[in-house]
Every structure is written in structure tokens, then in C-alpha cells.
Amino acid sequence: MADDTEHAAPDFRLPDPAIVSRTMADVAERGQRIVNDFLKRQAEHPGAVAEAPIDPFNIGSAFFEMTTRLMRDPQRLVQAQLGFWQDYMTLWQNTTRRILGDAITPVIAEDAKDKRFKDEAWRESEVFDFIRQSYLLSARFFRNVVDDKEGLDPRTAQKIDFYTRQFVDAMSPTNFLLTNPEVLRRTVETGGENLLKGLSNLLADLERGRGQLRIRMTDDTKFALGDNIAVTPGQVVFQNDLMQLIQYTPTTETVLKRPLMILPPWINKFYILDLRPKNSFIRWAVAQGHTVFVCSWVNPDERHAEKDFSSYMREGPYAALDAIEKATGEREVNAVGYCLGGTLLAATLAQMAAKKDTRIKSATFFTTMLDFEESGELGVFIDEEQLQALEEKMGSRGYLDGREMATTFNMLRANDLIWSFVVNNYLLGQEPFPFDLLYWNDDSTRMPAKMHSFYLRRMYQQNDLVKPGGIELNGVKIDLRRIKLPTYMLSTREDHIAPWASTYRATQLFKGPMRFVLAASGHIAGVVNPPESGKYSHWVGKDLPEKADTWLQGATELAGSWWPDWQRWIAAQAPETVPARQPGAGGLPALEPAPGSYVKVMASD
Incomplete structure (x- = not known):
């Protein structure tokens, strides 16, 4: 007779009711405060939302142009879809054979520098291995489709590639509770207290951003300028x-x-x-x-x-x-x-x-x-439509807010500077690690409106700095x-x-x-x-x-x-x-x- 302990249910403990009660009361109070602050700002600036552009990064027109060109040659799209489904069927077959005990070579593997799938469960578990490879195949399919840039303006092609990657990164299974083995394991071990803590962290970041999400990347209480950072006499x-x-x-x-x-x-x-x-x-x-x-x-x-x-x-x-x-x-x-x-x-x-x-x-x-x-x-962020929107925003207050610029730079490395902290802070419910470089990265600065407009237009957009006599200073x-x-x-x-x-x-x-x-x-x-x-x-x-x-x-x-x-x-x-x-x-x-x-x-x- 088999030992019953082999089939025992995992040791799952319920969260402490007192902790749940305190957390939810705190959530209600802080959430109400955030909403009230938001409504107050809207009352003070009633036209702010109405005047905000629906597509601030001018993404829609870029993807519309790409889709139009794809439809002119549907054969290429069909070929990409066929290749994707063939790979997907191979993955299904391999997963079935692996469950039956066969040793299988993966259909696709992540880049060696990709830290998202470092947890061993992504390879040891047939289910999570399937989820991982399924995501990687889908990501490759999206990139292959938008990779056909024939006939597109180079900046439009670059914008399509960039925002496709943003979408693909956002959809990673590592970013979701039910498809991240590390988060699931932590949820079982803590009885869900990690999610309660994560909710509290999320509210704290909304409070820091005054209603906008400002993800905390490091424990900034551990640093003080002139005390343990920037201390050279x-x-x-x-x-x-x-x-x-x-x-x-x-x-x-x-x-x-x-x-x-x-x-x-x-x-x-x-x-x-x-x-x-x-x-x-x-x-x-x-x-x-x-x-x-x-x-x-x-x-x-x-x-x-x-x-x-x-x-x-x-x-x-x-x-x-x-x-x-x-x-x-x-x-x-x-x-x-x-x-x-x-x-x-x-x-x-x-x-x-x-x-x-x-x-x-x-x-x-x-x-x-x-x-x-x-x-x-x-360059993705610098076209005429975006520059006009930015200049209008800067003109109303005289500067570019440092947090807006920080978001732009973080998007360039979204997996490292956005999604890794979403997982750590909100899903795992952990405090960010004290790190001097990330403290500096979060200590953003503003930019004067006139200077920033000149810099973006005359250098990034028009490349006048390398033109003899192209720029006049004083x-x-x-x-x-x-x-x-x-x-x-x-x-x-x-x-x-x-x-x-x-x-x-x-x-x-x-x-x-x-x-x-x-x-x-x-x-x-x-x-x-x-x-x-x-x-x-x-x-x-x-x-x-x-x-x-x-x-x-x-x-x-x-x-x-x-x-x-x-x-x-x-x-x-x-x-x-x-x-x-x-x-x-x-x-x-x-x-x-x-x-x-x-x-x-x-x-x-």
C-alpha cells in the first residue's frame, strides 16, 4: 500500500484574520484618500483630462500604416501564422511525450540574459515549461509579423518594433499570479499574505505618485545625500x-x-x-x-x-x-x-x-x-505629434516633470526597470532591495521648457548640431x-x-x-x-x-x-x-x- 504522505495536499495555511482585517481597512482608507485627491485635482484643473491626447505617443497611426501594408500582401501574414501553428503543434506533442517520460529538446528557449525565467520550475514542471515556451513562441510570432518593415518610414518601423516589444513584455506569464510558479509558491507558503502586502505596496506607490503609479525600485529610506551617498569631501x-x-x-x-x-x-x-x-x-x-x-x-x-x-x-x-x-x-x-x-x-x-x-x-x-x-x-518618442503635445504640456507649467522623463527611460528597459518590480513588490509582496544606483535613478529632475524643446527639436529631430552653422548659441x-x-x-x-x-x-x-x-x-x-x-x-x-x-x-x-x-x-x-x-x-x-x-x-x- 502506497504511503499516503506521497499524495498529501500541500501545506497551505490561511492568512491571519487580524492581518486581513487591518490590511483591508487600510486599503479602504488609503484608496478613498487617493480618489479624493484625484477628484480635487480634477476640480482645480477641469480641462486636464479632456485636453489629454487619446494617443499621446502617436502609436495608432504607426500600427495602422503597418497593418495596411500587411493587408496588401496577406501571403506573408499567412506564412507567419502557419509557421507559428506548426511550432505550437510541435510544442503540444513534445509536452505530451515529456509527460509520458521522454526526454525532449525544447522547441524554443529564452535568451541567456533573460532573468524572468530563472526559477527552476519553468523547466522542471511540464505545465510551466509549456507556458514558458508557448509565450516565447507567441512573442516570436508578434516580432516576426512586425519585422516586415518594407516600405515603412524608418521611424515608423522603429516605433512599431518598440511598442510591440512593450506589449510582448507586458504579457509575459511571469507578470501574472496564476502563471508565475514563484508567486504561486510564495502564496501557498504565506497563505496569501504576500498578496495583501503587495496590495499595500501598490497603494503606497499610488500615494507617492499622487494617483499615478510610481513604482518604488529601492528602499530609499536607507540613503541620505551627504550621509552615505555623495559623500566625497x-x-x-x-x-x-x-x-x-x-x-x-x-x-x-x-x-x-x-x-x-x-x-x-x-x-x-x-x-x-x-x-x-x-x-x-x-x-x-x-x-x-x-x-x-x-x-x-x-x-x-x-x-x-x-x-x-x-x-x-x-x-x-x-x-x-x-x-x-x-x-x-x-x-x-x-x-x-x-x-x-x-x-x-x-x-x-x-x-x-x-x-x-x-x-x-x-x-x-x-x-x-x-x-x-x-x-x-x-527616437521613438520624438515625432512632430509627440513634440507638440509635450511642448503644450511644458508651456502650461514651464518645465517637464522629472517623473515623466523617468518613465520614458524606464520603458527602454521595461523588463528590468518596470516588470521585475511589479513582480517583486506587488505579487511577491517584498520590499525592494537597497541599491544606490536605483536610488539615484529614482531621484529624477525636471527640464526647463525652452531648453528641452530646443534640445529635442534642434538635435534629436533635426540633427542640427553636426551641421556647420546649423546651431547658433549666444x-x-x-x-x-x-x-x-x-x-x-x-x-x-x-x-x-x-x-x-x-x-x-x-x-x-x-x-x-x-x-x-x-x-x-x-x-x-x-x-x-x-x-x-x-x-x-x-x-x-x-x-x-x-x-x-x-x-x-x-x-x-x-x-x-x-x-x-x-x-x-x-x-x-x-x-x-x-x-x-x-x-x-x-x-x-x-x-x-x-x-x-x-x-x-x-x-x-
Whole structure:
């Protein structure tokens, strides 16, 4: 007689009634508060909903055009459907044979980098293996159908591909309770308390977003600027309407004579380069003997609506150069620009070249777009209809809300930055893990209306920056081809914001000596990669052929961080040293300790 324990029902416990009661009472109270807040805002702005575009991303017209073209050649669609059903029948047959004990090779497997199906139940259970493969086959079918882009405008084709992927990612079985084995297992183990906790987390995120879902990616209570993040010692020595200039305290007895000026992007906050001591580029650069100055940009509001790109140039690098000279007595500097900060640096250098201003002696660019012809997936959000809607929204309040921009960037990596947290926070009912990079990612910034419109239209949409005289800043028509100083350009191989093949195009623009380096990983991790981590290789090459792929074929891959390579390069530009300079001891007094007050202003303030 078989042991009855072999067929015993799973150990399922009911949730504690007291917990259920408290949770539901809390849900009712908080839910009512969210609804009341929403209704109050609608009363204050009664036209907001009516004026909102039905299709804000202009998706409908793109898919309508694709469908029209598909219908002109239905044979292709029929062939795709036949292939899908043949694969599906094979999956049914394989699943049946597997249940009968046969060893079966999967019909389809996920990408090795896909973390969604890491739970062993996706392979060990016949049911979940079938669900997984069924989803992967369906996803491939959708992608194959929209892959036929013949006759479509490239931007329309890109938009169709992007939003098809968004739909496919959203429909993953990992995102639903009944088709995620890990969630089902947790529900059984906790008696459903994970779902109650998840509901509470969902309400908390709705409260954070004032009625809009703002997913919490990390435990932000574990971080405080100047306490355990952005802690490299220094002082604010200058400030204006757009930035505070931070000078960092030296840790060496002597420093390079030429100070280092860093222009971070104002799409995000500067402390991506100063997260923790172990991964702080700023701290590391100070330890290499640089007198480091960083522009900490203001988090703009309606008062900054008229600040344009020229304003950021005048009140950013130009103001910083004047302040650095007062603080150190040095006119010549080395400059670093990161992402949009690099775009500003290049525009400034071209303007300085026209005026014969030679104070910047070398330039370093981190993941910087200058030629926007192939701007990657961000181009999906930049067409005339979307720009007009965005400009109307910015015009009413004077800025672009940082949370809206954060959503755009998160959509570029939806599985990692959206759906993984939906599963963790709402289905598994877990608190997000404390992670400095995600804390920074969630600390969004606003963008002044006039500047942002100029940036999107003149650079992303019209690609005027690479056209000689295509852009005029402060009355000066600029030409990037007039930049002749030594340049170090760093790109990252898996960059979804500034595709490396597009950033490489700058090698054909500048006329001075250039070193191009490609780091492994993406827009952030590839840059913030200290030597001690032992992570991510990088590629170097002497020649700069026209095509990026040709460069990579001839490049040499080196293990580890690119930081030491950059240090050797920049130190060779001007190796003379002087006694270390203390913030506030020169011609500018110390105003407040780093990281300063501008960086502490939140988008929600």
C-alpha cells in the first residue's frame, strides 16, 4: 500500500484574520484618500483630462500604416501564422511525450540574459515549461509579423518594433499570479499574505505618485545625500541660477596643475559619479591627483522656464571656467562631459573655437551623442505629434516633470526597470532591495521648457548640431569641426540611451587627436566601473575608420575598468604638478559643504 504522505495536499495555511482585517481597512482608507485627491485635482484643473491626447505617443497611426501594408500582401501574414501553428503543434506533442517520460529538446528557449525565467520550475514542471515556451513562441510570432518593415518610414518601423516589444513584455506569464510558479509558491507558503502586502505596496506607490503609479525600485529610506551617498569631501565655492560649483578636498600632497571640470547631465543628478566611496569616479579622480570641480545643476521649476541651451552654456561651463580661475589661479583646465553634459561641452568648445577661447585644453566625453541621425530607441518618442503635445504640456507649467522623463527611460528597459518590480513588490509582496544606483535613478529632475524643446527639436529631430552653422548659441554659429584639442571619447557597448555606433560618429567630426574607448555594459554601469570591481572589459584601438564596426574589428579587448587608461591619457596631456589646493583657500570662499543644496531638491518638491 502506497504511503499516503506521497499524495498529501500541500501545506497551505490561511492568512491571519487580524492581518486581513487591518490590511483591508487600510486599503479602504488609503484608496478613498487617493480618489479624493484625484477628484480635487480634477476640480482645480477641469480641462486636464479632456485636453489629454487619446494617443499621446502617436502609436495608432504607426500600427495602422503597418497593418495596411500587411493587408496588401496577406501571403506573408499567412506564412507567419502557419509557421507559428506548426511550432505550437510541435510544442503540444513534445509536452505530451515529456509527460509520458521522454526526454525532449525544447522547441524554443529564452535568451541567456533573460532573468524572468530563472526559477527552476519553468523547466522542471511540464505545465510551466509549456507556458514558458508557448509565450516565447507567441512573442516570436508578434516580432516576426512586425519585422516586415518594407516600405515603412524608418521611424515608423522603429516605433512599431518598440511598442510591440512593450506589449510582448507586458504579457509575459511571469507578470501574472496564476502563471508565475514563484508567486504561486510564495502564496501557498504565506497563505496569501504576500498578496495583501503587495496590495499595500501598490497603494503606497499610488500615494507617492499622487494617483499615478510610481513604482518604488529601492528602499530609499536607507540613503541620505551627504550621509552615505555623495559623500566625497568638498565645498560649494560658487553658485548661480543654474548650478552650484563644487570643489573637492584633495587627498594627495601635490595635484596636476590643470584642474578638472566635470559637466554632468542635468537630465539626472551629478552624484551618479559619486555614489559610494567604492564606486565614486569623483573620489577616485581626486586620489589620482586632480583638483576636481563638478557642476551640480539646479532642479528647475517654473522660474526657469525661459532658460535655454545658451543659458546652460553661459551659466554652466563658462561660469565654471571663470570661477575655477578665481579659485585656483589657473586659466587652463581639462574638461569632462557626461551624456547631455558632453553635448553641452562639445557645443561650448565649438563656440569657444569661433571666439578663439582656448581655456579648455583637453576634452573627455562619456557616452555622448553629437550626431543624432541614429539616436536609438529614444527616437521613438520624438515625432512632430509627440513634440507638440509635450511642448503644450511644458508651456502650461514651464518645465517637464522629472517623473515623466523617468518613465520614458524606464520603458527602454521595461523588463528590468518596470516588470521585475511589479513582480517583486506587488505579487511577491517584498520590499525592494537597497541599491544606490536605483536610488539615484529614482531621484529624477525636471527640464526647463525652452531648453528641452530646443534640445529635442534642434538635435534629436533635426540633427542640427553636426551641421556647420546649423546651431547658433549666444549669437555665434557653431561648427564642431573647429574643435582641435586632444579628445578622449568613451562609449559603452550595451548603451540603450546613446548607442555606441552613433557616439562613434564624433570621431569623424573633431580635427584634433582622439582616443576612442569602448567599455562593456551600458550607459551607467559601463562608466561607473572602478578598477577594484574587476568587472567589465574595454576595447581600445589606434585607428579611427569611418565605420564603428570596422573600428571594433581592429580593436583590442582589455580586462577590467577603463579608468586607468583614461588617467594615463589625461596625465600625459600636462603632467606638471603643484601643491594641493584646498576648497575655499583660494579666491573663492567656501559656501557650504558638498554635495550642496541644489542636488537635494527633489522633483516632488
